[in-house]
Amino acid sequence: MSINNTSSNSGFVSLVGAGPGDPDLLTVKGLRVIQAADVVVYDRLVSEDILALADSSAEMIYVGKQLDFHCVPQDQINQILVQKAQEGKRVVRLKGGDSFIFGRGGEELEELAKFGIKYEVVPGITAAAGATAYAGIPLTHRDHAQSVQFITGHVQKDGREIEWASLAQSNNSLVFYMGLKQSGHICDKLITHGLSAQTPCAIIENGTRPEQRVLNGTLETLPELAKGAVSPALIVIGSVASLGERLGWFHQ
Structure with missing residues (x-):
């Protein structure tokens, strides 16, 4: 996967906490950015009901993790976020609970910041x-x-x-x-x-x-x-x- 060191054509990444499971606990802002996303990069604990809120044209990328098994290593997740943003896409990084409470959200933002990619954080209800x-x-x-x-x-x-x-x-x-x-x-x-x-x-x-x-x-x-x-x-x-x-x- 090729990553440029410049971000002149960068899109935007929204780091969204999906909440603990009940789809009704997703925030209003979380709903809005999911519906507007070109790409949704999501974890294992995000419910099907929440994933269904994305536009039918959005690219859905599963990077789930579970005990003793990582479908996609963290460094590759970081690369996906950077690459999709550099393609000019509106990217939603969708995590269960809240991204900043044992969600490694800070690590992902550090990578985005390194490449000058713009982002926002949409908090979620932590487990x-x-x-x-x-x-x-x-x-x-x-x-x-x-x-x-x-x-x-x-x-x-x-x-x-x-x-x-x-x-x-x-x-x-x-x-x-x-x-x-x-x-x-x-x-x-x-x-x-x-x-x-x-x-x-x-x-x-x-x-x-x-x-x-x-x-x-x-x-x-x-x-x-x-x-x-x-x-x-x-x-x-x-x-x-x-x-x-x-x-x-x-x-x-």
């Missing part, structure tokens, strides 16, 4: 906000948690460990993205660093989608719960997780 809302789990609550932390379950790029002691000794709600495979490690580290094994937890799979399912337990039962869960799933740890059994409204 932590959408999935927990549909599960009836308020991430902050005056009686339970005054703050929330979002953590990736993936190993960090440089191999460094998460600051487990800080997480375990806080009263925050903890939300782990992409954590199913690491659930045993998460459990062991948090308990080792002082978080009670009886701390409530919940796994929300397919959050906001018709097939949403919530698995409730405690930190010590998290690895067992995870064995029965499927991706995409979100792990919530903290006393707020217990509220979902009372406040859950979706599918009622």
Whole structure:
């Protein structure tokens, strides 16, 4: 794939967060730019209903990723965005959730900026906000948690460990993205660093989608719960997780 170092004929790239699954959670601006796109470069978690909003003439390019398998490596995704923009196209880079929360959106913008390509960012509802809302789990609550932390379950790029002691000794709600495979490690580290094994937890799979399912337990039962869960799933740890059994409204 050939890429020029100049962008005199560059089009425009819209980095769009599609939300956590329910197509009705797409923003109005997201809808507008998708409908106007010449090219839509989309990930695995973008629903068919949202993809159907694109014009029938738009070029649809799938670059989906899932656990332990990348259909298209990140550097090639970057090249696709640059090349299509340099062809003068209106490009939508469509990601599940929000592009700036564990979505590698910043990396893609860095590549566009390197080639002088114009872009915009259209935020989306991140999975932590959408999935927990549909599960009836308020991430902050005056009686339970005054703050929330979002953590990736993936190993960090440089191999460094998460600051487990800080997480375990806080009263925050903890939300782990992409954590199913690491659930045993998460459990062991948090308990080792002082978080009670009886701390409530919940796994929300397919959050906001018709097939949403919530698995409730405690930190010590998290690895067992995870064995029965499927991706995409979100792990919530903290006393707020217990509220979902009372406040859950979706599918009622």
